[in-house]
Amino acid sequence: MNPYWFTIILYFLKYWSWPVLIFVLFLIFRNPIKIILSNLTGIKIGSFSADIDQTSSLTTEAFSNTQTINTQRFSKGSVSLVGMVISSWNSVEEALQAAVERKGLADNKNHTMPFRNIQILASANLLTPEQVTALKAGRNLRNKIVHDNHAAEKLKRSDVDKYIATNNIVIVSLNSL
DSSP states (O other): OOHHHHHHHHHHHHHHHHHHHHHHHHHHTHHHHHHHHHTOOEEEETTEEEEOOOHHHHHHHHHTTOOOSOTHHHHSSOOOHHHHHHHHHHHHHHHHHHHHHHTTOOOSSOOOOHHHHHHHHHHTTOSOHHHHHHHHHHHHHHHHHHHOHHHHHTOOHHHHHHHHHHHHHHHHHHHTO
């Protein structure tokens, strides 16, 4: 082999092996990288911080067929996945309270607690057992995310999409009471 070609190969290995290795690793781990980047809401390094606005396309997708959740809550700046879950559940709570008041089931007590409103509507046979189960599961998920940082860290965008879609269905049902 010609020493000239040998020098070119050594030069290539010396200066281009790490970019090739990075490229190959990126190809191998592209799906986990996509998941990590899709859940990224901001970057903070020392005193520098940057928010990444990923919610605008999600908001458009999640609410294109319904006006049940107040989209203004998602319209300003970056909203974390936790914030989206909390805001979605707040809309469910508002719909629960409105349904209880609309049906004249509120008495002298202040029934702003969602669990109590679920009980009131269920005891009046206005909610199916499946709806009660969905409402309790939604509330439990919201509480777990708010009070358990590890649960919040495990949130996935696809799960939040499903949560919001389920809450939209529940809200439409509550608004029809």
